Amino acid sequence: MKKWSVLLASVLLMAACTNEETGSGSGKGEAQEQEGLKKVTMVLDWTPNTNHTGLYVAQKNGYFEEQGLDVDIVMPGEAGANQLVASNQAEFGIGAQESLTEARVQGIPIVSIAAVIQHNTSGFASPAEKGIESPKDYEGKAYGGWGAPVEKAVLSSIMEPEKADVEQVEILSIGNTDFFTAVQRDIDFAWIYYGWTGIEAELRGEELNMQYLTDYSEKLDYYTPILISNEEMIKNDPETVAAFTKAASQGYQFAIEQPEQAADILIEAVPDLDAELVKASQQWLSPKYQDDASRWGEQKPEVWLDYATWMLDNGLLEKELEVDQAYTNEFLPEEENN
Template identity: 60%
Template sequence: MTAAGCGASKQTDNADTSTGKTATPTEPAKLKNIKVVLDWTPNTNHTGLYVAKELGYYKDAGLNVDIIQPGSGSADNMVASGAAEFGVSYQESITQARTQNVPLVSLAAVIQHNTSGFAAPVDRKIKSPKDFEGKKYGGWGSPVEQAVMKSIMELQGADVSKVTNINMGDADYFTAVKRDIDFAWIYYAWTGIEAQLRGEPLDMLYVKDYSEKLDYYTPVIASSEKVISGDPEMVKAFMSATSKGYQYAIDHPEEAAKILLKAAPDLDEKLVMASQKWLSPRYKDDAPRWGEQKESVWKNYSDWMYEHKLLDKPLEVNKAYTNDYLPAAK
């Protein structure tokens, strides 16, 4: 930017020899202001967004992007209401929204495979879903939690009614397992890595290992039908720059982690670095490009939700997601 500015200044000092008039500097293109709202506080799920902003990828795409936190409202609500053009969401919540006539659309899978699951300190001896029996589970009171737990327990002939459920809300996992609960649902890339750094080993039961229908996209980048139809070129520009940000994080995990830390200096540096190194290769994983979504993944999970009475009607899968705004695979 400095070099460009110097170039513009030089031009104003020079006369146009063909006309004898002083050259007029070119007006810089006006950036379009947009907001992207996170699902939670900044973490390594969001690194590509911060990289795209810090390294000027959004600016190069003609965008002035403000990355914000959801506050009292959810990211989905803010995107659906038009308070933000884009948000970090989940396949589960977009599926539920679509079947309730809320026109949210997933534009990219942040992580290609589900890295979440049930985690317990090793001294609780929870090696399989059968071992949930007689234990205390700390959750947030979602029907999906119970359905997932029930379905993977039943695969092993276990009884979900023998699990004691405790609503722990936003309580710290490490405090809760010492005081109130035996296991909880976590994202390994953050809480699991933190456990490693604390020297508190976990038994981790990834839900995708028990059913391919539970290998869904979490999180995703979402927008609304209104934004997409109203300015498809802006959406394409945003997703191209975002893809570039995540590709940088794939290729340069340490540098990307430093960018996240610069944007969110209150985060633990060791945790961010370790988490980023673990997560970066998993953003794209076995997909042909970052963000690519498969119809089978959307259909499998929505069918599972419908079978478990978590949806009032089947999902129109082709309206819930699109790959059309991602740059072509190289």
């Protein structure tokens, strides 16, 4: 919980500095309007990848412009998307249900406005030669992560039903070390998103064993990633939030229907990306954006409640989450995507 206490303090400090330096919470000043478009900032959660394709499509195809917006898509830097959005340094961002849940309980006023992907596509992966075929096999192995308490809790929750002991797992922090380097040098398995790292393994010809979280617990089928904004933005400028969400929805719908063209748009926008990986990842991920939901972006209260309950039961939250304040479907286009 300490990290979120520090986060809350930094958010308040950043907001104060912004107001002092610019006279506004957005930091845009007179540059807010450009050529009749309202300039807003969209901050990513990580380096650009196929989780973000719909945003780049919306930018390239003019969907944002049609909604009266000039959207600047930026990298998060050290502050992170949650902090930047909460402190009005950015109007929108990419987040995840797990971090937003923690933030809300700590009083940080960010809100999920759309689910980018309907179901959790993450899980624990290992090279096939290491023989890790189920959570039971984690015993005696080294796991590489980023040092968050949630990692041990997730490991424990999927190991316990198999009568396996999480204390028999060596948990190491590997920071930003590449998965493929780490499993050859330091660890046996790690937590990955299959849609990127798993697809990269396929392209490398490296067979992985994968335990998806959703195969072991319904409560771990949470939304990741999500689009986020903050309470002040939603209250004071709902028109812009609705406009942004509509354009993003159009972008992701394009990526659902035309994954090849969507991949080309992402590659054009971020030429440093591996084009082969982007195209293969997009083909795998595009059907999963909307999946079984009635429309792209839809969020269900039970998904938020189930995961928050799981976090509370595992000592990861100090109190219950007020679910209705954590997310909203209000700004999604009313018509179902078909």
